[in-house]
Amino acid sequence: MDLQAFNQRILPVQGRLFRLAQMFLRNREEAEDAIQDVLLRLWTNRLQLESYQSIDALAVQMTKNLCLDRLKSHQKQKMQDGADVAEVEANVLSPHKQLEDSDSTALIHKLIGELPEQHKLVLHLRDVEEYSFEEIEEVTGLTNANIRVILSRARQKLRDNYLKANDYEAGY
């Protein structure tokens, strides 16, 4: 696989990977950094790439894993840096956070971020990227029924949380 073929097959996926990374990491720069890492890894392993059925699914999986790894190492750092401080911050909404929450799109973004990882991933793939159930199966390795359940829960949870947050704001 030469560079041109690689570009043709991988670069269209770039945007999708970027959105996925951004959903997980919630930071533009970090997301770009992460998918750059993923694409470089794909490029260095381009010879083995032919044997995979779907490079898209592989790339999405790699991005997901990399993002989760990064989140874990971030959390570890935070724990070491000062778990107490993080807790204090979580309880008191800063003026900046409040402003952010007032924007409903940003609020949804934040609420998605609070979902369990599995839910996050399925919801993102389905509702943002418009993957079919078969494609989601390929990426996550879950069964069709399982995916439907997760998707349903994730959607309801998101809605509940959104209504709660709005009520909280309204009542405040």
Added chain:
Amino acid sequence: MKQDIEKLLEKYYEGETTVEEEKELKRYFQNEDIPAHLKSHTAQFGYFVEARNEFPSLLFSSELAAKLDPPKPGTVRQFGSWLIRIAAGLALLIVGFTGGWLFQSRLEQGDNVFLANSKDIASQNAMKDALAFEKMNVNSASERIQAVNQSYELSNVDKDITQLLINTLNFDPNVNVRLAACQALQHFGNEPNVSEALVQSLAIQTDPNLQITLIEVLISIKEKRALVPLQQLVRNQKVMEVVRIRAEQGVNQLSTADV
């Protein structure tokens, strides 16, 4: 329509909608006029649509391209083993030393020949300059003596130099300079024009000191032609006694050498 949307929403939350139906929902919530009881769903679908339009920045793409296709590294071949490296180092050292040595030796040789030549020429020029007739009044006597003495250092002498010395001997206003020229000419006595000039000069010179020196020089080079002017000197009553005695001795020496 409104009924449809409500049904679709229900299906949506059950996870039973198809991608097409979800697209319809998204389209619906993009509209401006949404009933109040459905408004709370807007943010969610709005987010989905908005999130899909996110793309990495252009800068990122170009950076990535540069990383995927890094410029080819130069074709500098690494020296393989350490043995080759050491050999190369030694070769460099040897080449350096021999080159330096050759250069040095050539420089020394060239220096010797060239310097000798240039020295000669330089001192000749200086001499000619100092003794030049028209400059006789400009240069002091001691300078002229020094110039004459430079002739001792010359290895090979041409006619110009001897003629210059003869001129100095005959016409220099200072006795000491003439004396020095006379003594310098003694070295070149074997040259024909020099001995002839010395004989002639004997007739011209009036200073007793110089006359005696000339007589001695002529005796030392055994110049036969000097016999006539010497005999004239002996007969000349105006010449100093000492000079006449010396001239007589000279006549005797030259004539005995003849026998």
